[in-house]
Amino acid sequence: MAVMTVLDAINKTLFEQMEKDETVVTFGEDVGFEGGVFRVTKGLQQKFGKDRSFDTPLAESAIIGGAIGMAVNGLKPIPEIQFSGFVLPAFNQIVAHAARYRNRSRGVYTLPMVIRMPYGGGIRALEHHSESIEAMFASVPGLKVVIPSTPYDAKGLLTAAIQDPDPVIFMEPKRIYRAFKQEVPETEYKVPIGKAKVVQKGEDITVVAWGALVREVEKAMKLLENDNISVELIDLRTIQPYDKETIINSVQKTGRFLVVHEAVKSFGPGAEMISTVNEKAFLYLEAPPTRLTGHDVTVPLPKGEHHFMITPERIAREIKKVVNF
């Protein structure tokens, strides 16, 4: 086993899958020569050549629309959108075409493609670089939305995404690209899409998070060590289709539910999950199911970003509120 960061794990997976399957191609703005602005695709062009890892014109519709055509004609494209905030010009391609091609062609054409993009705040970035827009993709039938929170999951989930027959939006929490290391197998393995992970078992409250926030919840749990609250932490890993079963089983045990996400509150993934908890576990609830989210505001620039961020302190406070309801 090798010790890797999230970024290393994604890079290693791309090497592994391109080596294994010569139809896999990676491309996007600055993806080839430079290896991406975060260096996630570093070394791929040197190893696999300019046909299989290349720089595109600065054009998101062409990157995603091109990927659709490539998938139709025998390639497995892995386009990169430089920041999730820049995906909007390609939304037409993703929503109007990528998500619908299987249905439109009655299964004759399927689109095995993975759209990679870094997302989320906390790196003191420019405007449009910090949003968490997973709900926008998750509400589109035909798409899968995956977000890893650890190097191990990043590799296993990306492998599963590349081998998935449907388009997968693979959102990378850039704040933790290099934040920590973990032992990761150097051989191929898959973490299944659609299955959450119980990070820690607990009895008093179910807390669901994903991406960079899983670590923030873990920090919050440390703050609560003397409070005699037993938290069950679930890393959702896949936003769509999400693992209702694991959530419901947990809530039926704990009777309390908190979902924590960086995305804005209204019409966010938390609302969806609370709805499910109400539908499936209402009679088990001992407190109203609750969400702790980004405010319904434009993500502030770095000087004000701390007002938006979900900190361990805020999480700990919210957990206490739900448990003491």
Add this chain to the structure above:
Amino acid sequence: MLSKKFDPLKGKILEVLNYKGEIVDEKLVPKLDDDKLIEMYKTMLLGRIADIKALQYQRQGRMLTYAPIKGQEAAQVGVVAALEQQDWMVPAFREMAGMLYRGASLKQLYLYWYGNEEGSRFEKDVRILPISVPIASQINHGAGVAYASKILDKKEVVVAYVGDGGTSHGEFHEGVNFAAVLDLPLIVIIQNNQWAISTPRETQTKAKTLAQKAVGYGIPGIQVDGNDPLAMYIATEEAKKRALKGEGPTIIEALTYRLGPHTTSDDPTIYRDQKEVDYWEERDPLKRFKIYLINKGLWSEEQEEKETKEVTDYVNKTFKEVEATGLIDLEETFKYTYAEMTPDLQEQLDDYKAYLKEVE
């Protein structure tokens, strides 16, 4: 090179057959065997009759919204006739005659306009992508298909269609630019039918021609009489040769005219005058191609009459088959969302089925 000789910046337009059915330049006439010429004409005639009938059915309340092709048959059939079996056709939504020539069945195409996705099920060997309603986004798909052709070393070219209005769209620019930069085997056919619903071509661009936009991408562009199937054929053939040699994409602007409405919901009489329509009626692609074939001794008025009757019967019969198809199965509406239905989707399906059982 045709695109040099017929330079759109110098106001040159490629034509082989003028509107009276006369050959303009013998040297340009493609060497097509008689059967192929007849097949091209018959497909144009089938497209024309199927089009007129679709409009009638719609007026009778028997067909849903439909986008007519009348007047644009040569811009389509002339192009796809120059393709090989392995080449790709990436349509917008007004390419019925071209799709018929490629091997889509009329029943499928009618099914689509009848509101049934089965009409988009083109098996892979037909090499037609499904109809794309969002404007110009299919140019990018064409570029991607062409990228795969290039790096997988397949000897095939991709023809993608767009309308004159579509050239104003960002996706047109992104797709053509992408294909140009990467030298992809893509042929972009602009069916300039003069109107994007009620917006005239002059409102789409300050440029004198749409073909000249190619200059900005560093690729050849040519303006062709789109109502002349022979001119469309030779322009496509040359673009195909370039594409197969790795020399990249070409833009072909077909100067044509939509004789009917944009769709059956549109009323063109409120935005264009009859004089303009009459001018283009005179330049009808079917009329001139028929005269050409008659002069060559390949066709006659008697054959025309016989063929028209047979095709009309075939179209009527096909439409009846389409009308007789029932509603789509409930499962069918769920099963193509993902390769495997998600647990949640399965639950939604089961729940709805239970409801249907209750109200049965």
